[in-house]
Amino acid sequence: MISTKELSRRGFLNMGAAAGAGLVLSQTGLIRPAHAAAPLAPVKAEEALIAFGHTGPTSDEGWTWAHDQGMKAVEAAFPGIKTTYVESIPYSADATRIFRQFVSQGANMVFATSNYGDFLYDVAKRAPKVGFYECDGRNPLDNLGTYYVQHWYPTYVAGIAAGAMSPTGKLGYVASFPVPSVYSGTNAFLMGARTVNPNATLQCISINSWFDPQAATQAGTALLDNGCDVLFGIMDEAGYLQVAQDRGKKAVMWNTDLRRYGPDAYISSIVVNFNDFYVKQVGRRLEGSWTPTYELLPMGGGVDRDAWGATVPAEVAAKADAVRTKMMTEGYSPFVGEIKDAKGNIKVAKGQTMTEQELYHWNWSIEGVSGLDG
Incomplete structure (x- = not known):
């Protein structure tokens, strides 16, 4: 039986969370529902339909583009398979209608590439013979799994480079919404920066969208006007990178390699790759061994830093990469207390290491981060 410590290190639900959700640990090390139905029946590739529901346009060169590459990897791995997708699905009743449409079209598996909550959950409950996955999902079912990345x-690591390259220590962040992926991103970025610049701060501006180039550009401009000299964010496009390029500042991006939009400003990007995950899950669905899993894809296995930008000094890259190597080879985690929130309250006790689920569900800002907590 795999240990609780190893389970947490691999990115699966911790045992306390698993028990609370009615889940059990299988011999393979994957968390499954305690009362899961039998694996769904096998499907021939040429008779299968795999559907993808996206939060943005597949041309965004960011989050949705990365998931679309995963769909293309599935098509390449299983010749003859049929795929379908809908992009820019709103967070409304229209989402429910679209997911129901996938089911009515005969989809054998549906991937929601963002968190659609009840809009997806209600559809999955009524379609027990369809396998569902929800990226960044929170409510598992016997036929609904979740997946995300340990970004x-x-x-x-990127925060270390940003802190070293910031003359003022004033960092800026273009946020979508005050959600866990934003809290964990801003907190981790500033914690990395403070290892080389203890007085660094991070100012955030939320634009209430995952894909809005105009709003992201305006937010990036405002942050630079407020004195920030390195920008970061979680946007699905290159708006604030172009602002940094035009203003002679630096930026760290998300999702993909976008350096061509700001080659002098580009430090790196948090790049995601879901290809292997999608191919594996579709393969299990076709062969008749699929039941839902709940996975946080690790660094090096679904998420990583991009190659360093051309203007990153070699000594800065080496310092940051030394920490990355320690994470990869020794299981090192820098998320160890004492950690205080933005109001000075101790949230993580001295010597305590945050679990993967605590990092995944992070919903408060650390000291030095402003703009997310009102």
């Missing part, structure tokens, strides 16, 4: 580790 906080490469973000911490």
